[in-house]
Amino acid sequence: MSNMKISSFEEYHQVYKHSVEQPEEFWAGIADNFHWRKKWDNVLSWNFKEPNVKWFEGAKLNITENCLDRHLDTLGDKPAIIWEPNDPTEDHRILTYKQLHDKVCQFANVLKNNGVKKGDRICIYMPMLPELAIAVLACARIGAIHSVVFGGFSAQSIADRIKDAECALVITADGGFRGTKDLPLKSVIDDALVQCPSVKRVIVLTRSRTPVSMIKGRDVWWEDEIKKVETQGSPVCPVEEMDAEDMLFILYTSGSTGKPKGVVHTCGGYMVYAGYTFANTFQYTPGEVFFCTADIGWITGHSYIIYGPLSQGATTLIFEGIPTYPDAGRFWDIVDKFKVNILYTAPTAIRSLMSFGLDPLKDKDLSSIKVLGSVGEPINEEAWHWFDDHIGHNKAPIVDTWWQTENGGHMITPIAGITPTKPGYATLPLPGIQPVLVDENGKEIEGNGVSGNLCIKFPWPGILRTTYGDHERCRLTYFATYENMYFTGDGCLRDEDGYYKITGRVDDVLNVSGHRIGTAEVENAINMHSSVVESAVVGYPHDIKGQGVYAFVVSPGQHGDADLNRKDIIMTVQRIIGPIAKPDKIQFVSGLPKTRSGKIMRRILRKIAEGDTANLGDTSTLLDPSVVEEIKAGAL
Numbered sequence: 001m002s003n004m005k006i007s008s009f010e011e012y013h014q015v016y017k018h019s020v021e022q023p024e025e026f027w028a029g030i031a032d033n034f035h036w037r038k039k040w041d042n043v044l045s046w047n048f049k050e051p052n053v054k055w056f057e058g059a060k061l062n063i064t065e066n067c068l069d070r071h072l073d074t075l076g077d078k079p080a081i082i083w084e085p086n087d088p089t090e091d092h093r094i095l096t097y098k099q100l101h102d103k104v105c106q107f108a109n110v111l112k113n114n115g116v117k118k119g120d121r122i123c124i125y126m127p128m129l130p131e132l133a134i135a136v137l138a139c140a141r142i143g144a145i146h147s148v149v150f151g152g153f154s155a156q157s158i159a160d161r162i163k164d165a166e167c168a169l170v171i172t173a174d175g176g177f178r179g180t181k182d183l184p185l186k187s188v189i190d191d192a193l194v195q196c197p198s199v200k201r202v203i204v205l206t207r208s209r210t211p212v213s214m215i216k217g218r219d220v221w222w223e224d225e226i227k228k229v230e231t232q233g234s235p236v237c238p239v240e241e242m243d244a245e246d247m248l249f250i251l252y253t254s255g256s257t258g259k260p261k262g263v264v265h266t267c268g269g270y271m272v273y274a275g276y277t278f279a280n281t282f283q284y285t286p287g288e289v290f291f292c293t294a295d296i297g298w299i300t301g302h303s304y305i306i307y308g309p310l311s312q313g314a315t316t317l318i319f320e321g322i323p324t325y326p327d328a329g330r331f332w333d334i335v336d337k338f339k340v341n342i343l344y345t346a347p348t349a350i351r352s353l354m355s356f357g358l359d360p361l362k363d364k365d366l367s368s369i370k371v372l373g374s375v376g377e378p379i380n381e382e383a384w385h386w387f388d389d390h391i392g393h394n395k396a397p398i399v400d401t402w403w404q405t406e407n408g409g410h411m412i413t414p415i416a417g418i419t420p421t422k423p424g425y426a427t428l429p430l431p432g433i434q435p436v437l438v439d440e441n442g443k444e445i446e447g448n449g450v451s452g453n454l455c456i457k458f459p460w461p462g463i464l465r466t467t468y469g470d471h472e473r474c475r476l477t478y479f480a481t482y483e484n485m486y487f488t489g490d491g492c493l494r495d496e497d498g499y500y501k502i503t504g505r506v507d508d509v510l511n512v513s514g515h516r517i518g519t520a521e522v523e524n525a526i527n528m529h530s531s532v533v534e535s536a537v538v539g540y541p542h543d544i545k546g547q548g549v550y551a552f553v554v555s556p557g558q559h560g561d562a563d564l565n566r567k568d569i570i571m572t573v574q575r576i577i578g579p580i581a582k583p584d585k586i587q588f589v590s591g592l593p594k595t596r597s598g599k600i601m602r603r604i605l606r607k608i609a610e611g612d613t614a615n616l617g618d619t620s621t622l623l624d625p626s627v628v629e630e631i632k633a634g635a636l
């Protein structure tokens with residue numbers, strides 16, 4: 001496994017050169033570090049026109065054999081998962097590789113008993129428990145395609161995702177704990193399933209002991225089902241032999257349109273990419289404890305809580321709670337308690353913890369920390385330095401990892417301790433990644449000291465293969481803007497040293513606390529409120545969340561209290577999408593600035609939301625320039 005690790009900056013440059021000149025040879029060499037039931041006939045075939053990308057065609061594997069079985073001889077009694085509960089007085093749990101293997105086999109047998117077959121889609125809506133990882137791995141073991149939905153999404157969002165993927169089965173829990181909150185997960189699923197005839201079975205894990213209603217013939221308890229397989233005898237579950245290009249999972253993510261899309265990753269390429277990037281970026285060495293604070297409902301959790309670390313035989317820490325419960329020292333307690341060596345978190349968490357000052361750090365021993373990581377949004381220099389000074393004590397390199405759901409794993413990032421870092425910079429591409437900056441017309445901008453739209457011009461094993469059920473959407477979103485390139489949707493600067501700094505989205509996607517939210521989705525939700533005629537949503541700089549959600553709402557029919565109406569609209573968004581998309585500011589306006597052809601001029605709204613009203617640019621092409629004055633005057 002360690003054959004893939006780069007050990008010096010000089011070696012990075014050599015490997016990078018090789019990866020660009022001989023990509024197939026390079027990736028075949030990396031893939032050799034994994035366990036294949038049959039090797040590939042062909043390393044890569046691709047075109048970005050359709051797009052059609054295939055890695056390791058003809059190869060046979062099962063990712064769980066790589067994450068579990070192959071470690072049993074050497075690491076069987078070593079911890080695979082450390083789980084820390086929300087409530088610090090509850091006991092933590094440790095699962096060794098052997099125990100995790102057995103539990104995955106058991107639950108895979110439960111799935112089979114409940115009629116699940118290779119290729120079936122399974123929706124997972126669970127709290128951050130070892131059982132969530134077990135459910136994910138059990139699906140992968142039998143070739144079922146998992147679609148994990150983040151626990152903060154509403155019934156409507158879950159229903160949309162279940163319908164899109166035509167899921168046959170849902171795995172959930174009675175409820176979950178996050179900070180002081182109890183999440184009524186099963187009840188949310190019940191609401192969602194009213195709309196979802198494809199779901200024939202719901203498996204419910206006991207966690208919170210919140211009363212739930214179990215529907216006869218549809219709902220079963222996780223624990224009862226486990227008992228059934230225990231009495232059946234054999235605890236093993238042989239792996240399903242998968243083709244490298246068989247689907248492994250679907251993960252929904254927001255884009256510029258109102259409907260989230262199901263990003264599809266496949267077994268072989270994703271495994272190689274998640275494992276390779278985990279080993280290199282973090283420079284993981286055996287025995288270290290790796291703590292990624294993301295939720296498994298996002299790609300970061302898929303790749304760097306489950307598949308990346310486990311494929312490399314690492315110890316991965318799953319934390320059920322939030323950074324500020326019971327107080328703002330919780331992360332540091334966890335680091336201290338388990339002697340965490342690598343901490344991977346998000347700028348929004350860092351900024352939020354910064355706001356509590358240094359008190360929560362008192363008497364916390366952070367000396368185990370060797371590497372720090374950041375992901376999800378641009379990290380501002382202030383947060384970078386705070387992280388470096390107070391958490392890493394200037395001894396732990398920070399890896400600012402830029403990548404996306406569609407990428408499967410890190411794309412542009414320092415390699416810990418090897419790539420010289422610069423605050424706010426994702427620095428250099430990993431081997432195999434060929435970034436280019438292009439101008440509006442798709443012309444490549446060469447040289448250094450330039451900025452443009454970030455594209456990637458050559459495939460890597462972790463690239464998305466399609467968007468579920470709608471390949472054309474995949475083509476249009478990522479491969480049609482610029483010919484022969486994957487378009488990321490991000491703006492980017494390449495400085496004089498050739499270092500990359502991501503400047504943020506250039507499309508109508510917001511990044512709120514590291515969560516991707518499409519403005520169109522929020523607008524659709526707001527427009528469902530009975531008083532609303534139309535709305536426009538833009539982002540604005542927010543001290544903690546990175547970006548906040550600013551909604552301009554036309555609501556002529558509203559009577560009485562504007563604040564009540566605001567609350568109502570916020571509730572609507574919460575119900576339709578989930579709390580993560582709640583507008584931070586709602587400004588009622590009599591009209592939106594539109595061009596004569598009816599297009600909303602978002603550029604103007606963005607400037608107003610940012611408080612930058614001095615120079616709104618040319619407004620003469622507007623249908624009714626006077627609305628701009630009104631909106632400016634009423635800005636929040």
Ligand code: WTA
Binds near residue numbers: 300378401404406
């Ligand atoms: C943003 C998260 C700056 C970016 C893994 C990207 C970042 C979007 C960084 C993907 C970073 C992620 N620096 N921006 N280190 N990492 N982003 O799909 O805008 O949830 O397009 O994947 O987050 O978000 P996603």
